[in-house]
Amino acid sequence: xxxxxxxxLTAHYGDFQALFGVDIRLEEGETVAIIGANGAGxxxxxxxxxxxxxxxxxxxxxxxxxxxxxxxxxxxxxxIAMVPEGRKLFPSLSVEENLLIGAYGRKTDGPWNLxxxxxxxxxxxxxxxxxxxxxxxxxxxxxxxxxxxxxxPRVLLCDEISLGLAPVIIKDIYAALPKIKETGTSIxxxxxxxxxxxxxxxxxxxxxxxxxTLEGSPSDLSRDAIHNAxxxxxx
Amino acid sequence: MxxxxxxxxxxxxxxxxxxxxxxxxxxxxxxxxVNLAHGDLIVMAAYLILVLVTLLGIDxxxxxxxxxxxxxxxGWLLQMHVLNRTLGPxxxxxxxxxxxxxxxxxNALLEGFSADSKRLSVGQLETASLALxxxxxxxxxxxxxxxxxxxxxxxxxxxxxxxxGRAFRATSDDxxxxxxxGVRPQNIxxxxxxxxxxxxxxxxxxxxxxxxxxxxxxxxRLIYAFEAVIIGGLGSLWGTLAGGxxxxxxxxxxxxxxxxxxxxxxxxxxVVVLLLxxxxxxxxxxD
Numbered sequence: 001x002x003x004x005x006x007x008x009l010t011a012h013y014g015d016f017q018a019l020f021g022v023d024i025r026l027e028e029g030e031t032v033a034i035i036g037a038n039g040a041g042x043x044x045x046x047x048x049x050x051x052x053x054x055x056x057x058x059x060x061x062x063x064x065x066x067x068x069x070x071x072x073x074x075x076x077x078x079x080i081a082m083v084p085e086g087r088k089l090f091p092s093l094s095v096e097e098n099l100l101i102g103a104y105g106r107k108t109d110g111p112w113n114l115x116x117x118x119x120x121x122x123x124x125x126x127x128x129x130x131x132x133x134x135x136x137x138x139x140x141x142x143x144x145x146x147x148x149x150x151x152x153p154r155v156l157l158c159d160e161i162s163l164g165l166a167p168v169i170i171k172d173i174y175a176a177l178p179k180i181k182e183t184g185t186s187i188x189x190x191x192x193x194x195x196x197x198x199x200x201x202x203x204x205x206x207x208x209x210x211x212x213t214l215e216g217s218p219s220d221l222s223r224d225a226i227h228n229a230x231x232x233x234x235x
Numbered sequence: 236m237x238x239x240x241x242x243x244x245x246x247x248x249x250x251x252x253x254x255x256x257x258x259x260x261x262x263x264x265x266x267x268x269v270n271l272a273h274g275d276l277i278v279m280a281a282y283l284i285l286v287l288v289t290l291l292g293i294d295x296x297x298x299x300x301x302x303x304x305x306x307x308x309x310g311w312l313l314q315m316h317v318l319n320r321t322l323g324p325x326x327x328x329x330x331x332x333x334x335x336x337x338x339x340x341x342n343a344l345l346e347g348f349s350a351d352s353k354r355l356s357v358g359q360l361e362t363a364s365l366a367l368x369x370x371x372x373x374x375x376x377x378x379x380x381x382x383x384x385x386x387x388x389x390x391x392x393x394x395x396x397x398x399x400g401r402a403f404r405a406t407s408d409d410x411x412x413x414x415x416x417g418v419r420p421q422n423i424x425x426x427x428x429x430x431x432x433x434x435x436x437x438x439x440x441x442x443x444x445x446x447x448x449x450x451x452x453x454x455x456r457l458i459y460a461f462e463a464v465i466i467g468g469l470g471s472l473w474g475t476l477a478g479g480x481x482x483x484x485x486x487x488x489x490x491x492x493x494x495x496x497x498x499x500x501x502x503x504x505x506v507v508v509l510l511l512x513x514x515x516x517x518x519x520x521x522d
Contacts, residue, residue, distance in 0.1 A: 050415060052411060052415070071419065072411075072414040073416075073417050073418055076415065076416065076417040082415050084412060084415060090404065090405045090408040090409060090412070090413075091408055092405075092407065092408050093401060093404055093405060097401050097404075100398070101401045101405045101413075101418075102416055104401070104402055104416045104417045104418055105416060105418070148415075151416070151417065
């Protein structure tokens with residue numbers, strides 16, 4: 001059985017249905033990319049897995065546990081951490097405090113601590129006493145990734161980590177993902193930037209209008225198939 | 236010399252107002268909840284100390300020590316089961332609920348203890364004084380002021396040097412993202428109100444030992460607390476102490492000129508600060 005799996009997952013915002021029977025799975029040690037245009041339901045999927053949206057108790061399985069109705073705080077303790085879209089650093093906390101708060105729900109020790117985060121992103125050590133929100137966009141993204149890693153998660157959910165960043169910075173950020181994977185952490189990357197996603201992923205899901213429209217390994221998927229799944233066949 | 240004495244007495248009185256305000260500031264700083272029952276909770280705590288003193292025949296300081304953990308529990312339960320339900324984008328529900336709570340507490344205290352005013356006796360400490368250079372200060376006002384400093388330092392250390400303090404500040408910034416870090420905002424809010432009630436217990440101890448109290452004086456304590464918090468800058472603990480001192484000094488200076496001006500001078504000082512610094516003296520950068 002997969003480490004993380006959604007089974008016929010639906011999600012609603014009031015009367016509006018955002019996800020329609022989404023099935024994805026993530027194996028231990030795997031990196032999965034979820035691509036799709038704006039409004040495809042990628043962030044809703046991440047919010048559902050991380051416990052921010054709690055709709056269906058039975059639809060999400062993590063390590064044989066049904067976690068669909070579990071509070072976000074308990075999901076972190078179970079081993080799923082999220083890098084939220086827009087980074088969402090805490091303005092009243094310094095860089096180091098932003099990292100430390102990531103370990104608030106930590107239950108087990110693991111490879112990630114302040115030292116290993118600073119070793120992966122040395123610039124953060126230099127800026128550790130600065131307010132998190134005083135950093136550049138790329139540095140803030142590093143803090144957001146480091147903050148999520150501080151809980152030593154088994155699964156890292158990365159929601160749009162390239163959003164609003166310059167290409168050279170995106171390259172630096174994405175260079176960290178293989179290092180994270182080497183520690184045994186499984187990764188889900190949600191991206192609009194198809195090129196970046198395909199470079200790091202073992203498997204790819206494409207979403208459109210709340211549904212999975214394509215699944216496969218990057219090497220097996222043709223450019224046309226991705227184009228059709230991303231924009232719709234008639235696009 | 237009289238003026239120096241007046242100012243020193245005002246500073247010491249400011250310690251009492253800072254104690255009234257610290258709990259309010261803590262709760263507002265973390266969850267943006269304005270607790271209109273705060274003054275009545277102080278009075279309720281004073282009655283609890285009085286009951287313990289009467290029933291057990293113990294010193295008010297010891298009674299406050301016993302009451303503090305109990306009132307922490309009361310605050311925790313009140314926040315978890317009542318006030319958390321009112322929090323949201325609309326600021327009206329918490330105002331209405333805490334206003335209602337204020338009326339309930341006042342009437343319950345009237346029913347239980349009558350309208351007669353009471354006092355906590357600390358024996359010779361009430362009249363004891365110390366010579367500090369050219370002025371004499373009462374031991375109780377001095378203890379009150381020292382307690383206020385200790386409370387502010389302790390709350391600051393809690394806020395800025397502990398994991399719980401980081402969780403307080405993170406939840407205050409963004410409760411949803413804080414929950415992604417393993418923080419349960421509802422528990423954090425309940426813990427904050429519990430801690431505020433411990434501060435309320437300390438404030439109640441000094442309220443009851445320094446002056447008479449009865450079930451109806453809560454709203455006036457709330458106003459002093461409010462003014463101290465707003466003068467200091469919403470959510471700033473050291474600002475709250477500064478706010479308390481400003482009101483205290485203004486009141487004693489007002490009283491020195493004309494005894495009828497005591498309360499009015501405190502309110503005038505509040506209005507003047509509000510006109511000059513609408514966000515208070517030490518506003519939080521992220522507000």
